[in-house]
Amino acid sequence: MFQQTIGSRIDFAGVGVHGGLPVKLALIPAEVNTGVVFHLVDKRGMLHEIKAVSANTALMDLSTVVGDPRGAHVATIEHLMAALYAMGVDNVVVRIDAHETPIMDGCAETYIKAIEAAGIVSQPAKRRYLRVLKPVSVEMNGMRAEYRPHNGTRFEIEIDFANPAIGRQVYEADLTAERFARDLSRARTFGFMADVERLWAAGYALGSSLENSVVLAEDGRVINPDGLRYADEFVRHKTLDAVGDQALAGVRVLGCYRSYRGGHKLNALALQALLADRRAYEIVEMPSRRVDPVRHAPLVAVAAPAYGPQVL
The missing domain is CATH 3.30.230.20 (lpxc deacetylase, domain 1)
Incomplete structure (x- = not known):
C-alpha cells in the first residue's frame, strides 16, 4: 500500500x-x-x-x-x-x-x-489509487474503449485484423507483476511489409528490424525466422501497450479497461474521458473490495490493422 x-x-x-x-x-x-x-x-x-x-x-x-x-x-x-x-x-x-x-x-x-x-x-x-465508479466509454472510427468498475486492475483487449495470421484475438486478465512478466512482457511490436515503404517515406520505422518487430507478409506469413513467442502474440502486445498507456493516469487504476480494435490514440482518449468526469472515479489510498463488479456487456463494433541494461 x-x-x-x-x-x-x-x-x-x-x-x-x-x-x-x-x-x-x-x-x-x-x-x-x-x-x-x-x-x-x-x-x-x-x-x-x-x-x-x-x-x-x-x-x-x-x-x-x-x-x-x-x-x-x-x-x-x-x-x-x-x-x-x-x-x-x-x-x-x-x-x-x-x-x-x-x-x-x-x-x-x-x-x-x-x-x-x-x-x-x-x-x-x-500510494494513491484511482477507483472507477461508473462506466466511461469512447468510440472512434469503428473502435471502442471503456472503463468499468472492477475490484482490481483488469484489461480486456480484443483485436480484429483482416490478415490471416492475426484475425480476431482476445486477451483478458487482472494485472499482476507475475502475470505481466509471464504473459505480456515478451510480446513484440508488429507491422506489415505492405506498410514499410510508406512508413519509411514518412520518417517512421527507421530503426525497425526483425530483431525488434514481428513482420507479416500480406498472405499472413510471419517473416521472422524464429516465429512467434506466443500463439496470440499480437493481442498480447496490444495489451502491453494498453498497460503502458494507462500508466499515464499518474496513479494506480482500480477498474477494468476494455477495448475493441484499439491503439495508442484510443487508449489516450479513453483515459482522458475518464479523468474528465469527476463523477466517474474517486482517489483513495487503500484498495477496497466494496465496489461490486459490473456485469460486462459485449463490445459491439464493426471489424476493420545493440541493447542491454546495466544495473549500477
Whole structure:
C-alpha cells in the first residue's frame, strides 16, 4: 500500500524504432510523490522535465508521446511505462538523451529483468489509487474503449485484423507483476511489409528490424525466422501497450479497461474521458473490495490493422 521506487540506477542503450537514432536511457531512484518524470537532455545540454501524465500526452497513432511533438518530447514510452506500472514502481526519474526510448527487442522484457535485478524499495508514503465508479466509454472510427468498475486492475483487449495470421484475438486478465512478466512482457511490436515503404517515406520505422518487430507478409506469413513467442502474440502486445498507456493516469487504476480494435490514440482518449468526469472515479489510498463488479456487456463494433541494461 506504500509508494515504491527502484533499488539502484539502471542504464540502457539502443536505438529508437522510428527515428533509428542511438539513445541512452537511465532509470534513477526518486523521492516519494515524484511519479515518473522524464529528464530529456537535448543536444545543447539543456534539461527538459516532462512528467509522464495524461495531461502531457500528444494524441498519436504509432506510439505514445509525452511533451510537445514540435519541441521537447519523448516518444515510444509505452513499453517502459508498462514495465514500471506492472512492477509497481511509482517514483522514478528517466534520464534520456534523445526524443525516443530505445526499442530493445520490441517488448518490455529487458526493462522487467533490469528492474527485478535492481530491486524495488518501499517508501514512507501511502500510494494513491484511482477507483472507477461508473462506466466511461469512447468510440472512434469503428473502435471502442471503456472503463468499468472492477475490484482490481483488469484489461480486456480484443483485436480484429483482416490478415490471416492475426484475425480476431482476445486477451483478458487482472494485472499482476507475475502475470505481466509471464504473459505480456515478451510480446513484440508488429507491422506489415505492405506498410514499410510508406512508413519509411514518412520518417517512421527507421530503426525497425526483425530483431525488434514481428513482420507479416500480406498472405499472413510471419517473416521472422524464429516465429512467434506466443500463439496470440499480437493481442498480447496490444495489451502491453494498453498497460503502458494507462500508466499515464499518474496513479494506480482500480477498474477494468476494455477495448475493441484499439491503439495508442484510443487508449489516450479513453483515459482522458475518464479523468474528465469527476463523477466517474474517486482517489483513495487503500484498495477496497466494496465496489461490486459490473456485469460486462459485449463490445459491439464493426471489424476493420545493440541493447542491454546495466544495473549500477
